[in-house]
Amino acid sequence: MVxxxxxxxxxxLNKATGLxxxxxxxxxxxxxxALWKQGKRTIPSGTCLTVGVGGHSLGGGWGTTSRxxxxxxxxxxxxxVVTARGNVVTASAKSNPDLFFALKGAGANSFxxxxxxTFKTFDVSEKxxxxxxxxxxxxxxxxxxxxxxxxxxxxxxVSASLSEFxxxxxxxxxxxxxxxxxxxxxxxxxxxxxxxxxxxxxLEADYISTVLQNGGYKATDPSSVLGxxxxxxxxxxxxxxxxxxxxxxxxxxxxxxxxxxxxxxxxYSILDLYGPxxxxxxxxxxxxxxxxxxxxxxxxxxxxWEESSDxxxxxxxxxxxxxxxxxxxxxxxxxxxxxxxxxxxxYYGSNLSKLKTVKKKWDPSNVFRFQQSIPLS
Numbered sequence: 001m002v003x004x005x006x007x008x009x010x011x012x013l014n015k016a017t018g019l020x021x022x023x024x025x026x027x028x029x030x031x032x033x034a035l036w037k038q039g040k041r042t043i044p045s046g047t048c049l050t051v052g053v054g055g056h057s058l059g060g061g062w063g064t065t066s067r068x069x070x071x072x073x074x075x076x077x078x079x080x081v082v083t084a085r086g087n088v089v090t091a092s093a094k095s096n097p098d099l100f101f102a103l104k105g106a107g108a109n110s111f112x113x114x115x116x117x118t119f120k121t122f123d124v125s126e127k128x129x130x131x132x133x134x135x136x137x138x139x140x141x142x143x144x145x146x147x148x149x150x151x152x153x154x155x156x157x158v159s160a161s162l163s164e165f166x167x168x169x170x171x172x173x174x175x176x177x178x179x180x181x182x183x184x185x186x187x188x189x190x191x192x193x194x195x196x197x198x199x200x201x202x203l204e205a206d207y208i209s210t211v212l213q214n215g216g217y218k219a220t221d222p223s224s225v226l227g228x229x230x231x232x233x234x235x236x237x238x239x240x241x242x243x244x245x246x247x248x249x250x251x252x253x254x255x256x257x258x259x260x261x262x263x264x265x266x267x268y269s270i271l272d273l274y275g276p277x278x279x280x281x282x283x284x285x286x287x288x289x290x291x292x293x294x295x296x297x298x299x300x301x302x303x304x305w306e307e308s309s310d311x312x313x314x315x316x317x318x319x320x321x322x323x324x325x326x327x328x329x330x331x332x333x334x335x336x337x338x339x340x341x342x343x344x345x346x347y348y349g350s351n352l353s354k355l356k357t358v359k360k361k362w363d364p365s366n367v368f369r370f371q372q373s374i375p376l377s
Contacts, residue, residue: 005054008115013038019077022117024054029215033226036208040125044069047214049226050233054114058107059336060290062298064175064214067159067278069122073104073290074283078118081111084367088115102358102374105290106335106348110355110374111362124207129176129183130214133191134199137168140259142194144271147172148249150190151273151296158186162271162297166262171197174273175210238304239315241322242337244295245271245329254328261324265317267303274298291332291349298334299325340371347372 008023011034020043022031029049035041045063046056053072061072069075078092081099089112091100102111135143147162154160160174172190176183183202191197203209208226209219217225250258262269274280274295285293292298301321303314319341333339335347344352352374359366359374366376 003113005052005113005115011035011038013041013121015039018121020119020121022053022119024052024113024115024117026053027051027228028053028056029211029226029228032208032211033223035121036124036211036223039121040123040207041121042124042207043072043075043119043121045072047211049211049215050228050231053117055108056336057117057119058103058105058114059338060105060292060334061336062272062274062280064159064161064210065122065124065177066280067154067156067273067275068177070279070283071290072119073107073288074280075119075121076104076117077120079103079107079114080116082113082115084112084363084365098358099362101287102289102355102362104288106351106355106374107289108335109370110359110368112368124177126177127180127204128207128210129180129202129204130174130210130219131176131187131202132171132173132199133197133201134169134171135194136198137170139194140164140168140170140263141255143170143172144250144255144259145252146190146193147271147273148245148255148296149193151275152248153189154273154275154277155186156277156279160273162273163268164259164262164271165268166265168263171199173214175207180204236304237306237311238302239318240303240337241301241318241339241342242334243299243301243322243325243329244274244292244332244334245297245299245325246295246332249296250325250328254325257324257328258321261321265303265321266314267301267318267321269302269321270300271297272300285349286351289348289351289355290335291351292334295330295332299329300334300337301325338372342372344372344374348374 005025008025012021044066057072157178158176303318333346
């Protein structure tokens with residue numbers, strides 16, 4: 001059964017409290033546009049504008065301001081939930097705190113249907129700096145090494161992602177929320193360890209312009225396009241996997257092996273920076289269901305195909321890519337890239353036992369279930 005929440009599509013900012021009420025059917029683009037127009041504020045969240053607020057936030061939700069402000073799930077202060085018994089309840093730190101714990105990182109389709117969120121928001125009225133640095137294929141290994149080393153000590157004012165393509169293309173992009181005078185010093189350890197990028201962009205702009213850029217638009221496009229009016233949603237057949245890399249990152253041998261495995265197929269990886277200095281990792285792992293508070297970065301691996309005859313080779317390639325990364329990283333994976341072939345412990349770790357207890361209380365008949373939902377036992 002698919003429950004369409006698209007009609008629950010309002011975003012309202014309370015300027016006095018800085019809290020935003022967001023319907024569970026809102027998508028990220030319209031939400032960011034509404035918060036900007038109502039008070040130049042934001043909620044840390046992803047760059048894919050058509051992604052729904054509900055699933056994104058309930059599974060974590062990394063975005064370009066997350067190292068400063070935390071995950072989207074960390075910004076949830078209250079949720080309205082329709083339970084398996086048909087009751088409407090409120091989950092917050094004071095009201096049904098066990099359900100609130102579960103929703104903040106494991107809430108997608110296991111405990112009930114969230115119909116409305118209350119989020120804390122953050123001021124982004126000051127100019128920010130968006131940046132991107134592209135490198136040629138001969139530098140793939142070196143760029144990944146540099147990303148790891150720089151990311152371990154990068155200040156929380158900067159968030160960054162590294163894109164690595166099987167074709168050899170690679171580059172880092174992100175947003176800096178600090179002062180322009182300090183930006184060069186922040187990026188120097190990364191840039192000075194590599195040859196000059198083949199393409200370099202650094203733009204001081206309003207925050208909403210960076211939302212446009214990261215969403216595939218031009219910074220000069222009208223912000224109204226974020227409303228996603230008359231947008232066509234493409235159909236894509238794909239396979240995605242994920243893994244968390246911890247401590248200082250992969251070894252040099254691991255980096256080389258990963259890039260070699262990447263180059264043998266057709267797809268790409270996106271490495272999202274967490275790091276010990278980030279707001280994400282400052283939250284204890286047992287405070288919310290999102291247990292991954294010790295990662296240096298996450299990797300999303302992606303492949304797609306148009307012809308069914310290509311599915312087998314594409315899936316084989318991405319499974320091998322994941323196995324290669326696993327040899328040099330951790331068994332942990334990101335629940336927003338959920339995969340039927342992974343054990344639930346990869347997504348919820350030491351919090352899984354508590355989540356099963358919450359499940360038994362709020363959905364004892366297992367009404368809300370799918371292949372990777374939280375089980376009763």
